[in-house]
Structures are given as structure tokens and as C-alpha cells.
Amino acid sequence: MFRKMTAKLRSAIQESFLKLALRKPVDRITVKEIVEDCDINRNSFYYHFEDLPDLIEKVVKERILNIEQLKVDNQSLEDYSLAVVQAMINNQELIRNIYNSKSRALFERKLYTITGKLVREFLETRIVPKYDIGLADQETIVRFYRNVLTGYVLEWLNSPVHDDLNTQFKRVFILRKGFFERMLERAVIEHRTAKKR
Numbered sequence: 001m002f003r004k005m006t007a008k009l010r011s012a013i014q015e016s017f018l019k020l021a022l023r024k025p026v027d028r029i030t031v032k033e034i035v036e037d038c039d040i041n042r043n044s045f046y047y048h049f050e051d052l053p054d055l056i057e058k059v060v061k062e063r064i065l066n067i068e069q070l071k072v073d074n075q076s077l078e079d080y081s082l083a084v085v086q087a088m089i090n091n092q093e094l095i096r097n098i099y100n101s102k103s104r105a106l107f108e109r110k111l112y113t114i115t116g117k118l119v120r121e122f123l124e125t126r127i128v129p130k131y132d133i134g135l136a137d138q139e140t141i142v143r144f145y146r147n148v149l150t151g152y153v154l155e156w157l158n159s160p161v162h163d164d165l166n167t168q169f170k171r172v173f174i175l176r177k178g179f180f181e182r183m184l185e186r187a188v189i190e191h192r193t194a195k196k197r
Contacts, residue, residue, distance in 0.1 A: 010048045012038050014059050021094050026056065026101035056103045057110065064091045065114045071121070077180060078173045080122045081149050084115055085169050088153055099157045111153060116146040127184065134194060137187040148172075 016037040020029045031052060035045050049055040070083040088095060098107050120142045128138065152172070156165045 006048075009038075009040065009044060013040075013045060013048055013055065014063060017055055017059060018063065018094065021097050026097050026103060053103060053106060056098060057106055060098065060107055060110045061114075064095060065110060067114055067117055070114070070118060077119070077122055077145065078170075080118050081145075081173075082166065082169060084118060084149060085153070085165050088156070089165055096157060108150075108154065112146060112150050115149045115153075116142055119145045119149070131184050131188050132191055133184065133187040134191040137190060141183060141187070 013034060016034045017029065020033055020037065029052065031042060031045055034055075035042055038044075049058065065084070065087055070080075070087060095107070098104075120138075123138055123142060127133070133141075152165070152169060156163060156168075
């Protein structure tokens with residue numbers, strides 16, 4: 001019962017922050033405003049979160065870029081990537097507000113971490129069982145696709161013209177069709193050659 005109440009209060013604090021973040025710059029939100037909106041005391045806030053940056057990090061991780069919600073059952077890297085892109089589009093006003101605040105570096109780190117985890121999971125569950133690839137090449141592929149995906153999102157956030165990120169990303173996959181498969185084939189050949197030495 002206590003755990004349920006604690007989770008409910010934690011969620012209410014996050015909801016208050018999200019509501020305020022859509023109305024004003026993130027840097028101008030205070031703990032006082034959040035606790036007043038939730039009708040709780042400051043101690044309750046600090047029981048759940050160290051400070052505002054901690055709250056922002058948890059909101060990004062648990063609400064915006066929740067890796068469990070971003071997982072998809074399809075077989076393609078495109079589907080995994082588009083899940084991240086769609087999360088950005090669905091929350092773009094909030095994300096831009098966080099990105100244009102003092103929490104930019106925190107958001108960028110979290111984005112790199114989560115895109116890396118999604119690509120790594122895709123590789124480990126869908127690709128490694130089918131392809132004999134060395135660990136170093138697996139890591140190289142993860143870094144490459146993590147950086148492509150994160151780079152596109154960051155460029156989109158920095159752009160004064162809000163392009164259609166979803167359409168852009170689909171176009172990238174059309175133009176790069178077959179690239180991923182060729183990369184995997186080369187990695188298999190390299191790994192077999194290394195084993196023979």
C-alpha cells in the first residue's frame with residue numbers, strides 16, 4: 001500500500017512539472033510551484049527527487065524516452081529508430097523547452113544513452129543470433145547508429161525551421177537501403193578472418 005502511494009505521489013510530482021514545463025521555461029520552474037500544484041510539502045518532493053535537475057532527468061528517462069515504451073516488436077532497425085523519433089515528435093514542445101534550458105547537457109546525455117541502448121538491444125536480440133560478429137564490430141555498429149539517430153534529433157532541435165523529423169528519417173532509411181546488411185556482411189567476414197589467424 002505504501003509503495004503504491006509513493007509511486008502515485010512521485011507520478012503526481014512529475015505530472016506537475018510536465019504541466020508547468022508546457023507553460024513556462026524549464027529554468028523558471030521552482031520546487032515551490034511544483035509542491036503547490038501537487039498540494040504537498042517540500043519534504044515530499046525531496047523524498048522522491050534530489051533536486052530539480054534530478055526530476056528533469058527522471059522525467060526524460062521515465063516519461064519522454066522510456067526505453068520500455070520505445071521497444072517495438074518489428075525486426076528492423078528502422079522501426080526502432082522511428083520509435084525514438086516519434087517520442088520526440090509527440091513531446092516536442094516539452095523537449096524543446098528542456099533542450100533550451102540549463103538542462104540541455106543532461107538531455108543530450110540521456111538521449112545518447114537511450115538511443116545506444118535501443119540499438120544495442122536490437123543488435124543483440126535480432127542480429128547477433130543470425131550473424132557471427134566480433135564484439136568490437138558490434139560496438140562500432142551501435143556507436144554509428146546511435147550517433148546518426150541522436151545527431152538527427154539534435155539537429156532538428158537546433159533548427160529554427162521545425163522540419164518533419166519523421167519524414168526525414170524515413171527518407172534516410174530509403175536512401176541507405178542495404179547499407180546495414182552490407183555492414184553486417186563485412187563484419188562477419190572480418191570476424192571469420194580474425195578467428196583463422
